[in-house]
Amino acid sequence: MDTKSNEKLIIGVIGGKGAMGKLFADAFTDLGCKVIISDIDTEITNKELASNSDIIIISVPIRKTREVIREIVPFVKKGSLLTDLTSVKEMPVEEMTKAKDCEVVGGHPLFGPSVGLKNQNFIICKERTGEIYKEYISLLERLGIKIIYMSVAEHDMQMGVIQGLTHFSNITLGNTLQNIGYDIEKGESISSPVYLMRLYGVGRILDQDPELYSDIQIENKYARELAKKYVESSKQICDAVNAKDKESFEKIFNKSKDYFKKINKKSMKKTDDMIKAINN
């Protein structure tokens, strides 16, 4: 795409004062696009933005997404592209497709606002695509972003594991240590590297925004199902341990060991590197 065609586009970012919204608004401005934003305290309302933009990007917290989409659906400009930047895809895409006479894609940048855009992964779920969609993808590519295409269901299943299950496991360990009143600092002084890696990983998650993590766990139906599977697995292993049933424990261990064979060499290498990094 050349600058001429981009100059014609108006890109509207709802939530344009948030860290992620601002990152994209500024980046598109730098590419020569006309960018307008709406946010809680802007003069432009979400409805005005929707009726005036060629690309409407919704960048609000997950828990606000449904109500924001419902608010703007009647006002979306004919022939425009409606898209979002949310960590779940089923709910927003379902809501966005209620807008008629416009293109619709779901989007999920797989990175936080602090790392910049270049070489970062960005999942796109194509729903109703046309000319404006092509312009949008071209803009993202000009920002150095790597696009990964996926269906809505595949996205939410993958994120149910990568975000949901991973965070669930970290939050559970953090909560257990808190419940038993464990002395973290004492533990650090006599710990094994594997424990330290785990402890710092939990600490990183618990330093974040609780609302984001509750949205990731609760708004993604696969994450909710995976939490149940995780509890079942932990209960099964715990039962074997408390029955002192070494045979059952080792059977579970060996099945998982076998399943992990594909990445065991890589795991040793990568964790060796991680251990060196925390020992420095």
Add this chain to the structure above:
Amino acid sequence: MDTKSNEKLIIGVIGGKGAMGKLFADAFTDLGCKVIISDIDTEITNKELASNSDIIIISVPIRKTREVIREIVPFVKKGSLLTDLTSVKEMPVEEMTKAKDCEVVGGHPLFGPSVGLKNQNFIICKERTGEIYKEYISLLERLGIKIIYMSVAEHDMQMGVIQGLTHFSNITLGNTLQNIGYDIEKGESISSPVYLMRLYGVGRILDQDPELYSDIQIENKYARELAKKYVESSKQICDAVNAKDKESFEKIFNKSKDYFKKINKKSMKKTDDMIKAINN
């Protein structure tokens, strides 16, 4: 201690052909001690070793420890030191104290046989100490080992967290991924760093010996109790998630967040370093 006094000592290592037993047997030999070993296929039996050694070190798998100690207790040389290198302490110390007229300490090297001895942590639980005990500690210090003193109960509680709970959490995640048949390689290509750190951590544990891990989980009564606490915590969080009860989820999250405050800056720094290490 000077070499003269060490020359008088006979150190016997039961399980002296295993990786850990051999590491210590060789190290004491290098210090000028007279070292004898017994193992499954040695000419010297465990009983002969026990009746001829001034320091008797039991270095066998946890599941063999009780029977080996019971076998040698009637033969332990009067005035000698009986000690072990096992990852649990209540069970072996209880068994070793049944030997009369000898000194008894529990020992746990907090490292694997591949990393050498210098600057490594080694927990000692003093039970019945005297002159030979002093010689043993002096030898360990000459090897560059750092001694940490702890009661038997404190050791097993700490290891219940550092080994038991940490491994339990890793094994549970590995088992959940295996149960759902998740495509690890697909996940790697679109993963977040926090997920990758977690995945490789699980891969490292599952690459090890299942018997060691089943012994660590099952022979330590604190590890067994902590597994129950972990299941309770995961169930409580899972229930909040599946009831879509964001308030309860965030309350749990915030309590843990508050508890982790002491190490949150460190966690961010250390995990940033770990992320850099896996991206290389």
